[in-house]
Amino acid sequence: MTRLQLAQFSNQAIMFAAIVYALAMLAHIVEWAATRSTAPGRILVGPDGAELPSAGSDLGGAERPYRVDLWGRYGIALTMVGLLLNAAGVLARGLAADRVPWGNMYEFTITGCVATVLTYLIMLRFQPIRWLGLPVTALVVVLLMLAVLLLDVPAAPLVPALHSYWLYIHVTAAMLATGSFTVGALASVLFLVRNRAERRGTAGTGISARLPEADVIDTFAYRVHAFGFPVWTFAALIAGPIWARYAWGRYWGWDPKEVWAFVTWVAYAAYLHARATAGWRGKGAAILALVGFAALLYNFVGINLWGGGLHSYAGK
Amino acid sequence: MTDLAEAPLDSRPPEPEQTPRALSPVELARWAWRQLTSMRTALMLLMLLGLAVIPGSMVPQTRVDPNAVANWQLLHPDLTPLFKRIGLFQVYGTPWFSAVYILLMVSLIGCILPRTRVYWRAALAAPPKAPKNLARLPASLTSTLDVEAADLASRARAQLIRQRFRTRVEEDSDGTIVVSAQRGYLREAGNLIFHISVALVLVAFAVGNLFGFRGGAIVVDGQTFTNDVQSYDDFAPGTLFRDSQLEPFSFTLKDFSVKFLTSGPAMGQASSFTGNLAYKADPKASERDATIQVNHPLAIGNTNVFLIGNGYAPVVTVRGGDGEVVYSGPTVFLPENASYASVGVIKAPDAKPTQLGFEGEFLPTYATGQDGQPVSAFPDLAAPALSLTAYSGDLGLGSGVPQSVYSLNKSKLTPFTDASGKPVTLTIGLGQTKKLPNGAGSITFDSVKRYARLQISSTPGEPLALGSVILGLLGLVGSLYIRPRRIWLRIRRTSTGSQVELAGLDRREGRDLNHDLTKFLDTLTKATR
Numbered sequence: 001m002t003r004l005q006l007a008q009f010s011n012q013a014i015m016f017a018a019i020v021y022a023l024a025m026l027a028h029i030v031e032w033a034a035t036r037s038t039a040p041g042r043i044l045v046g047p048d049g050a051e052l053p054s055a056g057s058d059l060g061g062a063e064r065p066y067r068v069d070l071w072g073r074y075g076i077a078l079t080m081v082g083l084l085l086n087a088a089g090v091l092a093r094g095l096a097a098d099r100v101p102w103g104n105m106y107e108f109t110i111t112g113c114v115a116t117v118l119t120y121l122i123m124l125r126f127q128p129i130r131w132l133g134l135p136v137t138a139l140v141v142v143l144l145m146l147a148v149l150l151l152d153v154p155a156a157p158l159v160p161a162l163h164s165y166w167l168y169i170h171v172t173a174a175m176l177a178t179g180s181f182t183v184g185a186l187a188s189v190l191f192l193v194r195n196r197a198e199r200r201g202t203a204g205t206g207i208s209a210r211l212p213e214a215d216v217i218d219t220f221a222y223r224v225h226a227f228g229f230p231v232w233t234f235a236a237l238i239a240g241p242i243w244a245r246y247a248w249g250r251y252w253g254w255d256p257k258e259v260w261a262f263v264t265w266v267a268y269a270a271y272l273h274a275r276a277t278a279g280w281r282g283k284g285a286a287i288l289a290l291v292g293f294a295a296l297l298y299n300f301v302g303i304n305l306w307g308g309g310l311h312s313y314a315g316k
Numbered sequence: 317m318t319d320l321a322e323a324p325l326d327s328r329p330p331e332p333e334q335t336p337r338a339l340s341p342v343e344l345a346r347w348a349w350r351q352l353t354s355m356r357t358a359l360m361l362l363m364l365l366g367l368a369v370i371p372g373s374m375v376p377q378t379r380v381d382p383n384a385v386a387n388w389q390l391l392h393p394d395l396t397p398l399f400k401r402i403g404l405f406q407v408y409g410t411p412w413f414s415a416v417y418i419l420l421m422v423s424l425i426g427c428i429l430p431r432t433r434v435y436w437r438a439a440l441a442a443p444p445k446a447p448k449n450l451a452r453l454p455a456s457l458t459s460t461l462d463v464e465a466a467d468l469a470s471r472a473r474a475q476l477i478r479q480r481f482r483t484r485v486e487e488d489s490d491g492t493i494v495v496s497a498q499r500g501y502l503r504e505a506g507n508l509i510f511h512i513s514v515a516l517v518l519v520a521f522a523v524g525n526l527f528g529f530r531g532g533a534i535v536v537d538g539q540t541f542t543n544d545v546q547s548y549d550d551f552a553p554g555t556l557f558r559d560s561q562l563e564p565f566s567f568t569l570k571d572f573s574v575k576f577l578t579s580g581p582a583m584g585q586a587s588s589f590t591g592n593l594a595y596k597a598d599p600k601a602s603e604r605d606a607t608i609q610v611n612h613p614l615a616i617g618n619t620n621v622f623l624i625g626n627g628y629a630p631v632v633t634v635r636g637g638d639g640e641v642v643y644s645g646p647t648v649f650l651p652e653n654a655s656y657a658s659v660g661v662i663k664a665p666d667a668k669p670t671q672l673g674f675e676g677e678f679l680p681t682y683a684t685g686q687d688g689q690p691v692s693a694f695p696d697l698a699a700p701a702l703s704l705t706a707y708s709g710d711l712g713l714g715s716g717v718p719q720s721v722y723s724l725n726k727s728k729l730t731p732f733t734d735a736s737g738k739p740v741t742l743t744i745g746l747g748q749t750k751k752l753p754n755g756a757g758s759i760t761f762d763s764v765k766r767y768a769r770l771q772i773s774s775t776p777g778e779p780l781a782l783g784s785v786i787l788g789l790l791g792l793v794g795s796l797y798i799r800p801r802r803i804w805l806r807i808r809r810t811s812t813g814s815q816v817e818l819a820g821l822d823r824r825e826g827r828d829l830n831h832d833l834t835k836f837l838d839t840l841t842k843a844t845r
Contacts, residue, residue: 157582164611226796230789238785246611249622249771250530251778252521253380254408256373266366272796273359280359303373 006096007154013089014110017082018144021117021137024078028134031071032210075133076124082140083117090114099157102171105304109147113140115179119224123183129220131211135186166243173235178296180228181268185293187221188286195283218282222275225289229268236261260299267292352419353426361420368416372407375399379406379552417518424515428508435504442484443498446804450819453804455829457837462813463844469493472805472816472840481803495805500823506794513788520784523777529553529562530773535569536629536646537765542566543619543772563617563774567595567606572766574626576696584655584695589626591768608768618774625769627651628658630678630702633760636667642757643667646765649678650722656680657692661724662704663711667757671711673724674759676704676741690743700764702744706732706752732756799823803836816840 001009090111094101101107120136123129190211197208211217240261241251252258271288274280280288339347351357376384385405389396403410450456461468472495473483481497488494531548535541543565545551553559571592577585591608597616608614613622629646636642642664649660662674681694682701690703710728712719719725731739732753742750742759749760800823808815818837820829 154582157577157580157585157587163588166611230793230796233785233789233792238782238789241785242782243611245778246613247622248624249613249620249773250775251781254369254372254377255380259369259373262369263366266362270359270363270366273355273362277355277359 003096003098006092010089010092010096011148011152013085013092014144014148017085017089017113018141018148020078020082020085021141021144024075024082025134025137025141027071027075027078028137031068031075031130032134034065034068034071035210072130072133075137076121076130079117079133079137080121082137083114083121086110086114086117086140086144097157100168100171102167102175103162104151104153105300106147106151106153108175108300109143109151111175112178112182113143113147115175116140116182117179119179119183123220123224127220128212131190132183132186135190136183139182139186164243164247166239166246170235170239170243173231173239177228177232177235178300180224180231181293181296184221184224184228185290187217187224188289188293191217191221191286192283195286214282218286221286221289225268225271229272232265232268236265256303257299260295260303264292264295264299267295349426352423353430355427358420358423358427361416361423365416365420368413369407371404375404375407377406377408379408382550421515421518424511428511428515431504432508435508438504439501443482443496443802445486446494446496446806446819450804450806450817453819453821455821455833456817456819457833458815458817459837459841460810460813460815461841461844465491465493465807465809465814468814468816468840468844469495469805469807471843472807473497475836475840475843476803481801491809493805493807495803495807497803498800500798500800502794503798503800503823504795506791506796506798509791510788510795511791513784513791516784517781517788520777520781524554524775524781526554526556527777528773528775529557530771530775532624533770533772534627534648534767535770536648536767537569537572540566540568541770548772563619564598565595565616565619566599567593567614567616567621569768570594572626572768574696574766576694578696586695589623589768591623593621608770618776620773622771622773623768624771625651627767627769628656628678628680628697628700629765629767630660630700631762631765632662632702633762634662634664634667634672634674634757635760636664636672636757637669637755640666640668642672646767648721648767652677653692654695655692656695660722662759663713663721663724664757665711665713670708670756672752672757673707673709673711673726673729674704674742675707675724676702678702678764680764682743682745697764700746700761702742702761704742704744704759705739706742706756706759708732708752708756801829803833 090101090107093107093110097103102111117136117140120129120132124132191214194203194208194211194217195214197203197206198214203209236258240258244253244255244258245251267288271285271292274285274288376388378385392399399405403412407413447453451458463471469485473485476483476495476497479499481499482501483495483497486494486496529552531545531551533541533548541547543562545559545562569591573590574586575588577583577587589610593606593608593614594603595606595614595616596603606614608621608623610623613620615621627648627650629648631646632643633641634643643662643666647660647662649658651658657680658678659676660678661676664672677690679690679692679701680696681692681698682703683691683693683699685691690701707724707726707729709730712725712728734740734753740753744750744759744761746761746764749758751758802821804819806817808817816837818833820833822829
């Protein structure tokens with residue numbers, strides 16, 4: 001294929017990825033809708049007076065009706081197809097431009113979606129986290145649409161400052177960490193929802209009925225963040241500075257991008273500490289994780305678009 | 317301290333109740349020290365540091381981009397005095413920033429030291445004794461086996477050692493054997509290493525800022541740079557850096573070339589910058605050749621020369637009204653945009669009858685924009701031209717106030733005007749000469765040279781910073797992923813063999829302890845059959 005064909009193929013793959021993710025999202029919506037909520041205190045009693053397991057509740061549960069489970073499986077299968085298309089789009093983009101597809105915001109966004117979905121699917125392999133299916137697919141659908149509508153630029157070679165193998169190392173690690181922080185942020189939001197419902201005694205209704213217990217979500221969120229944090233440390237505080245030293249003559253110079261990478265790092269470090277500090281555990285820690293994610297997002301969107309500084313080529 | 321996991325299992329005894337009375341200075345100091353080194357304070361200081369760095373990304377910083385600072389100050393004259401007073405243009409050098417930084421470091425060290433001592437003792441200690449009631453622990457099992465108790469104990473111990481547990485076996489007075497086991501001692505080591513590394517990185521960063529220097533220089537093709545303070549356009553030494561520490565090297569920029577993309581969607585974007593240098597490490601050393609590129613600095617001794625920018629320096633000759641050459645040479649113009657339309661000035665103080673000044677643009681590929689103004693259509697030298705406004709009068713150089721070479725002080729200058737009174741714009745193609753009105757002189761555009769914008773710097777402590785941050789990452793991984801676990805077996809003799817009580821305790825929640833214990837018991841049972 002020629003460059004132009006590759007670039008067109010990439011655009012189409014991304015479009016189809018968004019459509020398939022949207023279908024996956026629909027499947028998960030059906031799954032959520034079919035999961036009946038159970039009000040607390042309402043116990044199902046069989047004819048012999050024995051308690052029956054409550055039908056529904058908690059998408060991770062094993063004793064769910066077959067059809068509800070089936071919709072969830074459709075959702076996951078579609079998510080996998082979406083991921084393949086998404087990854088093919090990223091790959092074709094790189095081939096079209098004859099370089100790594102990490103030169104501008106559009107490319108960062110589509111690669112970030114791959115990282116997020118990949119993190120979710122890998123974690124799903126080991127843990128019953130299907131309750132994340134709907135939030136993850138909904139998020140990537142929105143992100144891909146934003147990328148295509150607002151950020152798309154033609155594929156082009158890189159400016160000389162980016163001619164370095166540290167581009168691969170630094171950006172890959174940053175992307176990987178971003179993927180797990182995104183999944184972690186979704187989990188932290190859901191934790192806050194469920195935690196609040198549990199405190200108010202309304203955990204059996206609404207969204208929180210579809211979620212596992214707050215402790216389970218919290219543990220999951222911690223694991224994703226505990227994976228993302230060392231990777232981010234490597235990306236932002238090791239690989240980044242090494243490259244900066246060669247490209248700009250100093251390993252750390254408080255460029256706006258560096259400032260916000262550091263703020264992100266501090267927020268997540270505080271999150272990991274807060275989980276072990278009395279008074280911060282639970283809600284406080286989850287909020288810190290979201291602060292970290294907000295800093296990460298600001299660094300990506302705000303600094304690229306309005307910040308200027310040495311990383312400005314990452315913008316549109 | 318900042319414990320990434322949780323408090324040690326054997327928690328410290330509770331602090332005695334403070335009675336509300338006046339504290340002596342020693343007590344006050346001790347109280348303050350304890351507050352400063354508590355984990356809660358460290359956490360607060362860490363978050364405060366995270367907040368303190370933010371203003372530096374919102375307001376331009378002198379050390380990052382002095383031009384941006386100057387522009388910002390022009391646009392916000394009302395805010396500038398206030399911002400200057402609280403140091404917002406150099407956030408990372410202000411006392412309040414240093415205060416947070418130093419407090420955090422002291423807080424860190426203040427908890428690393430005692431924790432290291434505690435850890436040292438714990439690391440040498442045998443596993444802790446079994447609690448009285450094992451059934452109360454989060455996970456426990458009981459089983460009866462027809463194996464003799466002592467035999468079972470030794471097998472269990474061997475199995476635990478295989479799983480990298482540290483063990484201890486004791487026999488109670490009633491003949492009950494207790495096996496205690498613990499693993500994951502390295503978690504706390506990782507935690508300590510991580511925090512020590514953070515402190516070391518802070519030290520390395522401070523060393524680099526105190527003892528290093530950073531300077532910028534523009535070197536035109538063919539020019540020689542000698543490493544002394546006068547050669548720099550801007551020079552920012554660390555507080556403890558002495559000018560005599562500059563290494564006595566020199567280099568000549570023999571050739572500087574730039575390639576631009578001539579097709580494709582990113583036409584006009586640079587694809588490579590390369591400078592060929594000849595350098596001498598000191599005046600007596602022999603000359604050596606080197607190339608310098610973006611991302612590929614040249615190291616001379618402990619100093620590094622980085623290529624961070626480039627531009628054009630048109631070579632012009634200015635003649636006065638009497639035909640005398642009053643200015644000649646390459647003049648650095650600063651690029652304004654991606655197509656290298658560059659701005660600059662030329663000053664000819666020796667011109668007669670009046671001093672002459674020129675201000676305007678250099679356009680590597682001259683074209684006319686939609687509004688009729690000259691623009692550059694491409695960054696390479698396709699049709700180079702100068703578009704200048706000429707002034708005569710007093711350049712103001714004699715006042716003793718240092719002037720930027722990139723701007724004209726126009727307070728005593730008047731532009732040359734045409735018949736209708738409008739200032740004359742001279743458009744000068746390569747090789748052309750333009751005469752000034754009224755026989756005031758002429759200007760010739762002889763040729764164009766490129767220049768390289770270099771950053772020359774020395775940052776001691778770089779290896780320490782890199783080493784510490786890598787060590788810190790290893791410690792972090794250890795502290796996050798090593799899972800300390802304790803297992804106890806209480807083995808009682810029975811008439812047919814032994815009764816085993818097995819229990820475990822994890823420092824981390826969410827592990828499959830029950831599953832692991834069942835598996836452990838299965839393996840033990842199978843091995844004894």
